[in-house]
Amino acid sequence: MTNPNHPFLAACRREKTPYTPVWLMRQAGRYMKEYRKLRAEFSFLDLCKRPDLAAEITVTPVERLGVDAAILFADILLLLEPMGVPLEYTKDDGPVISHPVRTGADVDRLKELDPDRSLPFVFEAVRKSRAALNGKVPLIGFAGAPFTLASYLIEGGGSRSYIHTKRLMYSDPGAWRNLMERLSRAVVQYLNAQITAGAQAVQIFDSWVGCMSPEDYQKYVSPHMSATISGLTDGIPVIHFSTGTAGLLRLIRAAGGDIIGVDWRVNLDEAWQQLGYDVGIQGNLDPAALLAPLDEIRGKVGEILRRAGGRPGHIFNLGHGVLPDTPVEHVIAMVQAVHELSAR
């Protein structure tokens, strides 16, 4: 049993904590030799589908880094395969969808997700991770947000301009709505099943929604994000994460979430002021700052904590995932700096 007053869970409720809790997106990843060793033997998808290994990868950084939460090792695109969209990963773990969704007919062919039937290994990994964590720190579950999932489905992988996504949105708003509603239902099912299996908080990654104008966000994204968040099991904190959204913060906050994740391209104090203090905030160190010398990292940690002002409801994190070239010792030093400099 995790203590419900664990600093991470308390911060999610915007309660005072003895120090600012910290975890990192992709804290289990290629920058860590334990992970690279497993990846040399198993493919990325194999690791996701082997609950014993996924749990091991989930738990390792908690021991190694001293972070205040574990995040399930999985991938935001796992739910696409059972929806009828096969995908592959390149050797850099980048996703490729060889038959992208481009038309209303493509959308209609998508299957409804039955997560318990098609993704049992994810929930087994949740249970095994909880058992291995043994109450030490809470476990965060996660999923991609409908927009970010849609953009992968439509573009067939990563993108710079999201041309196909926006073209579908503008030229066939009915197909777009249909797609977003299907994805929203799938995400709700999937996250609620993670919660049932033992996830104590969830993060929804709308990683690529920063490509949208505020007007388009409001029209094409916000209703589906609201529906997703309000479909989740009550009482479990929801972190609503995105990047490149300094101009969208008010709309993102309005779409929902207990904690809003912001990236480094906005000052944390200005972001929180825009979001309002009735919501928590997560962030916001530049992942590239972990390539800097240790004293520079410590300085940047201090600056972010200063901007957070000791206000309850701040969870320290990077503004996006740990970069593959990051030295592990720099991550450890960053976590220590957060704990030391925020100690109250």
Place this chain on the structure above:
Amino acid sequence: MTNPNHPFLAACRREKTPYTPVWLMRQAGRYMKEYRKLRAEFSFLDLCKRPDLAAEITVTPVERLGVDAAILFADILLLLEPMGVPLEYTKDDGPVISHPVRTGADVDRLKELDPDRSLPFVFEAVRKSRAALNGKVPLIGFAGAPFTLASYLIEGGGSRSYIHTKRLMYSDPGAWRNLMERLSRAVVQYLNAQITAGAQAVQIFDSWVGCMSPEDYQKYVSPHMSATISGLTDGIPVIHFSTGTAGLLRLIRAAGGDIIGVDWRVNLDEAWQQLGYDVGIQGNLDPAALLAPLDEIRGKVGEILRRAGGRPGHIFNLGHGVLPDTPVEHVIAMVQAVHELSAR
């Protein structure tokens, strides 16, 4: 002679104009069949180095689209070759630098730019464009900003995370400052030579600076951007352009420029309020919006004009360059919509 009260020039001085002037970044480009025809015969660099062809490409969109300014056909990286950094362009016109700048010694090897000697074709293209425009609309010259040039030099091309750039910045601040000072001097020389040749306004493209945190922008970019802008010939309007900088706008404005270019990921009225009304604003339609049906485009143009509120000093533009897939008729319809809906 261009009328000094031409709407574009008047808007640069924040004077009232009979309608909102409009031009588009990459208004001469692959989306236009006239350009593709030339590209089938000549390489991208050949076109840049042939003043007759560069001038033809510069002038064509003015006739074809009805825009209120021409922008010189050239590339922001042209000045790198005479600084001692050879570069190539892929067939999609993407730049590749096979020997990127990664160390202080690499920075020291860069040559000072003598633009009149090494880039005479650019200034000849300016003169030929002015002659061909024959006073119809003003001609905008341009250059890359020191940060954006540095990021290409260091990464060796485009980038997603700017890891090498940030690593150099953090780990060797002396080399970084040296690089930025050299680039700033080169940009000043280069733009002033364009102005001498006849450019009536200049735009500085800091296209990739949106990857920076506000703190890092202030420390590593802002002083060099200020030095660049204050080194330019007096009396010529300067457009300071960037993308993805909704969280940096106050700092960008403080670095200088008569007009601040903003992208679509922030509402124009909110951006202008942050910048202050003692500076003009350029933007901010999503280039992908030009893939939408015509009525949707017209609606979006109207929304941006509504947010500009008829305030003098707004220049309509996209938030970044025209996308290659854009139908020319959509661009023409957009320009017409700006003129019609803003007519006062």
